[in-house]
Amino acid sequence: MDERPLTVAAVRSVGPDAIAIDFETPASFDAQPGQFVKLTLSVDGAxxxxxxxxxxPDVTETFEVTVGIDPEGDVAPVLADLAAGDEVRATGPFGSDYYEGEPRAVLLTGGPGIGPGIGIAERALDEGNEAVLVYRDDEPIHEDRLAALRERGATVHVLGDDDPLGAVVDEVTxxxxxxxxxxxADFIDAATGALEAAGVGTEDAKIENFG
Ligand SMILES: Cc1cc2nc3c(=O)[nH]c(=O)nc-3n(C[C@H](O)[C@H](O)[C@H](O)COP(=O)(O)OP(=O)(O)OC[C@H]3O[C@@H](n4cnc5c(N)ncnc54)[C@H](O)[C@@H]3O)c2cc1C
Structure with a gap:
């Protein structure tokens, strides 16, 4: 899809070294939680x-991305300095591993992977479906939305980075x-390893590797 400008509606801290950015949804932009966009911006002149x-959970009027920030990273710290009214350029949406109304969504997420995990869980509940969310991170983010998901009836497990996935994967699958x-990639490897050890095939899993 052609590159287009995206206007920032808001930038919010959502926990340690993490932000959520709301963008005004451009006309004719449609996307599902779990799809991704490519953002382009100027960083030190490049x-x-x-x-x-x-x-x-949807892209009506605005849509959100969640960004984990390594202060040494090139782009994420620049995104954290954006403010309402700023513009970046975007292409997309991309990706086929997104929520398509499945009656029971079982979400295994690590680090900033919690972003699509939360968006999909919220969308599933909005549609009267079931959501089960496993989130591994030593410094969890989006804690208010995790609490709201629990209150709405979702199952939410939060684990530390060194906690084994095996028992919880057995339970949720x-x-x-x-x-x-x-x-x-390190979380994808851990999650697929735990699924294989539990005897659960991953051929039909929807997997998005952040790199
Ligand atoms: C399909 C796809 C979807 C993505 N979606 C998201 C998203 O929703 N939210 C998000 O925050 N990022 C996402 N990413 C990653 C994102 O594109 C950037 O790579 C990330 O923000 C780092 O960019 P940077 O310029 O700040 O860091 P760079 O200057 O590129 O430096 C690399 C940094 O990336 C991070 N990183 C790389 N590998 C790992 C790893 N194994 N574990 C933890 N951190 C690592 C570290 O902070 C590292 O310092 C996605 C990547 C892909 C390919």
């Missing part, structure tokens, strides 16, 4: 592009459902 995954896995 054009830089990175991918970010939609973390809002026992009743089936569509698997979604989002995060950086």
């Amino acid at each position: 054009e830089e592009s990175r991918f970010y995954t939609i973390s809002s 026992a009743d089936g459902g569509q698997l979604f896995i989002y995060g950086f």
